[in-house]
Amino acid sequence: MQAASRGRTSRGSRFEFPPSAPRSKSSALSPPTVIVIDDDEDDAVVLPLCIKAETARQHAVSTSPGQELFTPPQPIPQRKRPRSDQGDGQPSTNKRRLSTTPLPKLNEQQQQAVTSSIHKPSLIIAGAGSGKTTVLQERVRHMIQRGVPPSEILVVTFSRKAAEDLKRRLVQSGMPGADKVTALTFHGYCFRLIMQNYHRLGFTAPPTVWGDASDIRAVVKEAIRKASLDTARQQAIRWLHGINGLNLHSSWEDVLQAVRTRYPDLYARCTAQADGTLQAEKVQSETRQRKTTEKQAQGAHTAAGKGVDSASSLKAALERACLMEVCTRVYDALYQHCMKKEQQEPRAGDVPGTKTVKQMKGHLSLCKGHGHVASMYDAPGDEFGAVWRAYQDILHSCNAVDYDDLLSLAVELLSTDQVLARERDRFQMLLVDEFQDCNAAQIALVELLQKGRGFVTAVGDNMQSIYGFRGADHRSFQLFERAFAPQTGPSIRRPLDVNHRSRPEILQAANAAAAGTQPAYVRDKVMKEKPFFEIDKVKDAMAHLHLIVNLHDDVAFQRLLERPPKRLGGTFQDRLKREQAALALQQHKTHVSLHDAAISLNEGGSLTAAVGKNLNALLRFLDEARVECHGMSPSQALSYLLKRSGYLEWQKKQNDKRSKDKQQRHQSKVTRLQPGDSDGSGGDDDDQVGDGFSSDEEDEQSTWCQGTAGLPGPLCTRRTGSGCRQKQQGVYIGTVHSAKGLEWDAVWVRSHEGFGELPFPYREPQDLPPPPVVSHPHLVHVSNRLVADREEHDAEGQRLVYVALTRAREHLFLYTERSNFEFDSDYWGPHKVAHEPSPFVRKIRRNAPGCCEVKARMTCKEIAAGMPRDWQHV
């Protein structure tokens, strides 16, 4: 950084400028600034939007939710925000203020909100930066001061970061017992509840939580396959039309009898197959055939022997073979069809009804978010309902749940008197942050926990509602009032009108961006770092852990099959899948686990020597590991497993081929896996359990596996991705969703055309899941309106921009690169694409011209020079 001379802002903070930079007003960076970086040149090029630095900063800004936010903020009372200037006038670093500084002196409205009766419901709806979270924290302190035992206070937030922050702040405030307060995400709370009561939900052991997006997609794919199988049964019935009085409800057994009558040859062939004489059909190559003749003969002998020994097992084997023959005729065609469809992105004009895996996954999540359950989609022939039921069957037989299930299962638990009474006893007081983003299940949880009692405080902001696409219920505040009005009467709402965070100009710009016309949405490709729990090595390690606590975890088992050192190829996996399907038919189950199928194949003795050896070794390894890991801590178990399975050795060989720095990166990834609390009792570490909103779109990730035998549970693994980077010195890079509730002195927002785009594009009504046919057994307010209309969807995009801009305290930079490389492998390969500034930037310029100044160009040096001196190293 070059030597610099000093300038002075109206507030007295000192900024440095390089000698070469002109010292006109336009070069002194005042927020907000829109910058266009031209990557053709070394220098950045700035367009945009600089604030007149001398405009008011000495007053607070009026802010209130909803429409009023669009009106230009009125300078009202003196803003007495205690800045964290460190004596020399330098602004604070880019850490969240709440986590590092003492609580501010509350204004009158805040004071009232904090001290209102703790035995009455309170709803605080206020704009960004008005101190909602601060009030929530202070209210907890107030409750403790009023004699509420801290362990009976439950604070629910929307992200783990927010929960951790709140807890830390409470502890730092020195309030005795503050560390006993429970601060969790909704999903964290539900997870804990389910782990403590899993047996009431029909689980025989604590379920595994499947959160990885690609794993879930694989399960959905399998569910589509299974649902197709049912369609196949119906097709087979049509194929065998009229025989033995078959109708569409006939079982596979009836189908079998019909085959026997109509196609005796086929039936005989299947009999022969069951006797083991056609085993060779499974062997693909001549070479392999020769090598395995002996083994096959042995296997055939065993199968035949079994058949002779027992008439019933011969019948079962016969049925199995025959059924498979019939099923696969139609089933394969359907499966291929489904899989082919899955490769394609949904496009306008796609035939409605045939859903892709991605669509199905989205629909499942959306419906679960709305509090629906599979049984609500029981209409015959309903494709979505069939897939959903198959999906749940797979989860159930693998003793697993997904993130969305955590909420609905918790609702189910709290709908039983015993659990509800215990939880209400355990947590007297409930406080909820970001209430505007609650979905039906979350609202139901709040209602169940406090209905008729009303010791609940909720805070939120309509303008920051950005989770509609995941089922956040737009009526959340209304529903809150309806549920708790009997306890409060009409005075339930408490306003907070003063923004204490951002400079007025920033707020004006944010309001301007969110006001007026609808934004245009343009698809944007974002290159982002792979989330920690999606890194292959991490998934490998987690698969080992998951399997030793739950052998029926098919996702983990599949992974161990696919990955070295126990690699078992695609042919074997196909065989295993067939065995799995056959076993399920034979046992009249919708699903049996891959592990069970593997045991069956292993015992069948019909595998080639090499495959048989590998499979046997894998099964033995799992059996032994479950015994050996008994009582170990998760990190010990992980070390043992990776070593014992040969994975580490394999990795070492791989590492030898890598450069040294790559090795170090890998090592650091593995060591990031940290064990959580070990007694499962939900101590302090329990709030490490993540919020479940992070699996694919956001930066924070959390995964769980639970102990059975001796393994401690829950094992919480924490991601040290950008969420943790925030705690270090440096720049936090994240999505707008992940930044919600947080604040920084300086915020840079990339603002080219895609800015404001939601994670999911708008879906036309025909692309939505069908409405449920029956209502939910537990939820009171389940909305049948699955997704808001286009107008609401666009408004949510605007709110996303509003949230982004209001994260800034002092400096807001909106920048657009003039052009950048984008990757298009299908056609041109990487090529440069020109970027236009976002429509929001145009709106800020149009609607709030007085608050910002637009710069056409700015060099990188000038940008850096505009930063406070102690930031220039960043």
Ligand SMILES: Nc1ncnc2c1ncn2[C@@H]1O[C@H](COP(=O)(O)OP(=O)(O)OP(=O)(O)O)[C@@H](O)[C@H]1O
């Ligand atoms: N009375 C006050 N005086 C000075 N500063 C305050 C006061 N109340 C809150 N603040 C500060 O204002 C900032 C915003 O507060 P807080 O995060 O609680 O607002 P919020 O309404 O939860 O914001 P958002 O909804 O945008 O996340 C914080 O830095 C907080 O310390």
